[in-house]
Amino acid sequence: MSMANELSIELREYLKRCGLSERMIARCNGNTRMYHDLGLYGDIAEAYMEELADHYHVDLSGFEFDKFFPPEFAGKNALLGALFSILPFAGYLARQHNEYLPLTLKMMENVMRTKQWRAGAHE
Template sequence: MPKQYEKVIGFIASETGYSEDKILIKTRLYHDVGLDGDEAEEFIEAFAEAFNVDMKGFEFYRYFNKEGLDSLALLGSLFKTKRDQKPLDEITVEMLEQAALRKRWNA
């Protein structure tokens, strides 16, 4: 197991409380670990700082939901079905490892 991979796994476990034993190369932050909203935003900021990763171009709302709902979003959500909602893209441990190695987000 490469050193950077181990560091990323340790970081995810320490920041989220998710068991290191359950974190694999294909583990997804939103879908598996359950990161979302403000917690996800704080995690991404901490990841960028810890691994010195340039996150320019990172589109938060591609991967995570917004924290809470404003009144317009709440009204809109009443009339939308699951089919109307765009599924979130995945961020995997492998993607984080690659960003840590390259020192920039490139997904």
């Protein structure tokens, strides 16, 4: 019995729509974190959140992206951005230095069900 069975059919469909492989989804459970465990950040994480708004009609007006996900690259300037694109591991290390709140699949499922991001939902 796979752990993915813990996830609702709707949540699994959402993850599939966003491009997560069946193999990755099978490893997920309600406590799987979007950034910390799945490694989602920047444009890809934004696309996941946009999918919630566009396809699932979730109101994300109170959602503060920067609290949960690093930007596309951790550098504050173009030179660092270029360096991180050449040496992706350097970007990975730089992103690890910051603390980001966990955004779990259980939280995502709740947001899909209630159709809105509640401030404090992560606490």
